[in-house]
Amino acid sequence: MSTTGTKTSGDTNTVTDAAGSLSTHHDPRAPVSIHDMTVAYHRKPVLWDIDYAATEGRLVGIVGPNGAGKSTLIKASLDLIPKASGSVRIYGKPYKKQRKLVGYVPQRESIDWDFPASAVDVVTMGLYGRMSWWLPPRKHHKEQALHALEQVGMADLAHRQISKLSGGQQQRVFLARALVQDASIYFMDEPFAGVDAATESAIVALLNELKARGKTVLVVHHDLQTVREYFDDVLLLNMRVVACGPTKDVFTHENLQKTYGGKLTLLVEAAEAIARSVRGGP
Amino acid sequence: MTWTLGDTYVVIIGAMSASACALLGNYLVLRKMSLMGDAISHAVLPGLVAAFLITNSRGVGAMFVGAVIVGLITAVFTQAISKFGRVEEGAAMGVVFTILFAGGLIMIRQQADHVDLDPQCVLFGNIETFYSDALIGTIPQAGVNLAVVLLLDALFVMLLYKQLKITTFDPGLATSVGIRADIMHYALMIMVALTAVASFEAVGSILVIAMLIVPAVAAHLLTDRLPVMILLSVTIACIAALAARVYNVYAPGVFGSGIQADTSAVMAVATGILLVGAIILAPERGLLSQALQRIRLALRIVQEDILGLLYRQSESRRTGSPTSEAEALLGNAVRGLVARWAVYRLRARRLVKVDHTGSGQVALALTDKGEARAARLVRSHRLWESYLAQHSDLPLDHLHMPAERVEHYISPEMVDRIREDLPEVDLDPHGREIPPPDAES
Numbered sequence: 001m002s003t004t005g006t007k008t009s010g011d012t013n014t015v016t017d018a019a020g021s022l023s024t025h026h027d028p029r030a031p032v033s034i035h036d037m038t039v040a041y042h043r044k045p046v047l048w049d050i051d052y053a054a055t056e057g058r059l060v061g062i063v064g065p066n067g068a069g070k071s072t073l074i075k076a077s078l079d080l081i082p083k084a085s086g087s088v089r090i091y092g093k094p095y096k097k098q099r100k101l102v103g104y105v106p107q108r109e110s111i112d113w114d115f116p117a118s119a120v121d122v123v124t125m126g127l128y129g130r131m132s133w134w135l136p137p138r139k140h141h142k143e144q145a146l147h148a149l150e151q152v153g154m155a156d157l158a159h160r161q162i163s164k165l166s167g168g169q170q171q172r173v174f175l176a177r178a179l180v181q182d183a184s185i186y187f188m189d190e191p192f193a194g195v196d197a198a199t200e201s202a203i204v205a206l207l208n209e210l211k212a213r214g215k216t217v218l219v220v221h222h223d224l225q226t227v228r229e230y231f232d233d234v235l236l237l238n239m240r241v242v243a244c245g246p247t248k249d250v251f252t253h254e255n256l257q258k259t260y261g262g263k264l265t266l267l268v269e270a271a272e273a274i275a276r277s278v279r280g281g282p
Numbered sequence: 283m284t285w286t287l288g289d290t291y292v293v294i295i296g297a298m299s300a301s302a303c304a305l306l307g308n309y310l311v312l313r314k315m316s317l318m319g320d321a322i323s324h325a326v327l328p329g330l331v332a333a334f335l336i337t338n339s340r341g342v343g344a345m346f347v348g349a350v351i352v353g354l355i356t357a358v359f360t361q362a363i364s365k366f367g368r369v370e371e372g373a374a375m376g377v378v379f380t381i382l383f384a385g386g387l388i389m390i391r392q393q394a395d396h397v398d399l400d401p402q403c404v405l406f407g408n409i410e411t412f413y414s415d416a417l418i419g420t421i422p423q424a425g426v427n428l429a430v431v432l433l434l435d436a437l438f439v440m441l442l443y444k445q446l447k448i449t450t451f452d453p454g455l456a457t458s459v460g461i462r463a464d465i466m467h468y469a470l471m472i473m474v475a476l477t478a479v480a481s482f483e484a485v486g487s488i489l490v491i492a493m494l495i496v497p498a499v500a501a502h503l504l505t506d507r508l509p510v511m512i513l514l515s516v517t518i519a520c521i522a523a524l525a526a527r528v529y530n531v532y533a534p535g536v537f538g539s540g541i542q543a544d545t546s547a548v549m550a551v552a553t554g555i556l557l558v559g560a561i562i563l564a565p566e567r568g569l570l571s572q573a574l575q576r577i578r579l580a581l582r583i584v585q586e587d588i589l590g591l592l593y594r595q596s597e598s599r600r601t602g603s604p605t606s607e608a609e610a611l612l613g614n615a616v617r618g619l620v621a622r623w624a625v626y627r628l629r630a631r632r633l634v635k636v637d638h639t640g641s642g643q644v645a646l647a648l649t650d651k652g653e654a655r656a657a658r659l660v661r662s663h664r665l666w667e668s669y670l671a672q673h674s675d676l677p678l679d680h681l682h683m684p685a686e687r688v689e690h691y692i693s694p695e696m697v698d699r700i701r702e703d704l705p706e707v708d709l710d711p712h713g714r715e716i717p718p719p720d721a722e723s
Contacts, residue, residue, distance in 0.1 A: 042368070075454075078454070078457070078458060079457070080454050080457060099458060099459065099460045100459075100460070102458060103458070104454060104455060104458040106452065106454045106455070110452075110454070111451065111452055112312075112314070112451070115312060115450070115451050115508075116312075116502065116505060116506045116507055116508045116510075116511050117447075117451065117506075117507075117508060118506075118507070121508075122451070125444075125447070125448045125451065125452070125455060125459075126455070126459070128444050128445075128448050128456075128459050128461060129458075129459030129460045129461070130459075131444065133445075134441050136443065136444070137444075161506035163506075177455070181459070
């Protein structure tokens, strides 16, 4: 999985995994750069040796079959789940130091929508990082939140309880919240899943607006039909990076075959073997 | 029996511990961690005993330290067992707290000579002792502890309101704006452990569990705003404390002394009753309001059905087509009580009028306004039938029932969209005319 230990040969170009030299793998200009990241659930690797660097100001689609590790890639990049190895840099620095530059839109199902809050409450939460630790939100915070809701066409539903919104409307609340975070990089986990046509076009308009403001947006996406239309770059993922780069070059029939078709049985088998031997099973 | 200063004391103590629990309970309930309150309030027992054995006194400080340590152990072990034992968190919690609680009981029994703790008191508390304290004129130490803990809980919930809210609603977002969800989790656990210990002596662990969960659940039913929910939960907790003591003081006078029970037990029952009240009476989510909504809908449907039938009746008279069987039912339908009421409403709304025929019989007829309204319904119905016929292979006799259902719910916009989908269709699949869009405002 990783190059542990120091090579003793006379080769001066050898790079070790010593913490100090890690930064040499990362381009400080890249909004997101992932080096040799492996992620495991219960010791069973689900992402192998991911190397990836995003280009600033692009809309990136993360595409791959179910279980390819798309959400895992995002969560591990944001330290929401632990990495088995490897490192992630946000503009050349660890995520911990760059939190404010990063906005995150989780999957809609990951949230309990029965929570007693209105749409504007939820959007205001996106500003909590920039408020005083002890004081309640100020008037201008609320105004900012309302403005963001207006931008996603939700102004008249701002004070409705969130469980009384439709799926598409809930998704727009999340997007408004991402907007107020005013980050440089956005990670969005399946924002298009299960939304109506009006919301879908609202999301696309918003993505383009973010791009026009120079933001980098990484979007987990399921619908292969729209990839070409929506995204500048694409990252094809199936437990490892199959291909990445500009959509017109990378989103080819051949690469899709590699991503979705021929199962990488060896990767799966190796992962299971690792899980088995770590557990001490047969 | 009469109310004395002692009774006031008992109510204050009960209300303080119930409020302290209810404050934190809101977040346990919203985090779907109700069982964690249960777990911690049991698990602190060995911590209390250990603290007692080590310091050889019932010092407040040592007790709290012991409780907090064991409370944290519970939270950490639960996570560890669910992770490494691969079981869901509820099961892991059940394992941890039962073992710790049992361990605590064994420690009490083993050290019975040295420990001035009574398992009975741990379960049910000892709220009645405050009664005599008051009469002697002393302020009990347990009351002071409770007041301090209640103050701490209130400060915790108020000052860290944003942090608790965001880490409860969306831990991922919280972490991404720099608010550590795991730290808030353990902070909440520590506060629960503190509150459980402070409440033990007064009301016992059973009531702690009830007060951590029940007021918050009831409050959640009654509102969809978090600050209101927190205030309501505390109000419910206080009402329960007051009601329990009022019951214990006055009920024996009415029903005989056999009815009196342990105050903290009555408090738990009182919150239960308040919860049932909330389940029945809550706006929107309550059983009563849902029943009313269903009745209102049913009555609307009956009214609309009558309008539709009258329309079809006059239509078949106009076209000379045979009377449909549904229409023949109208005569029967209006005899029922519901239908009578529906006809009354329709007349009041000036949608239907009564025509007196020559032979002394009465017949219902649509007014102009009713005619337009009915045409709209029939239009929805027949368009829906046409739509189904177009897009599915259902046989003709399968089309009426779904349309009969859908006609009551379909919005004018949807009707317009079906119309766009079927621009050429003028007759429904049964060959009847689809009424044109009306001018009704």
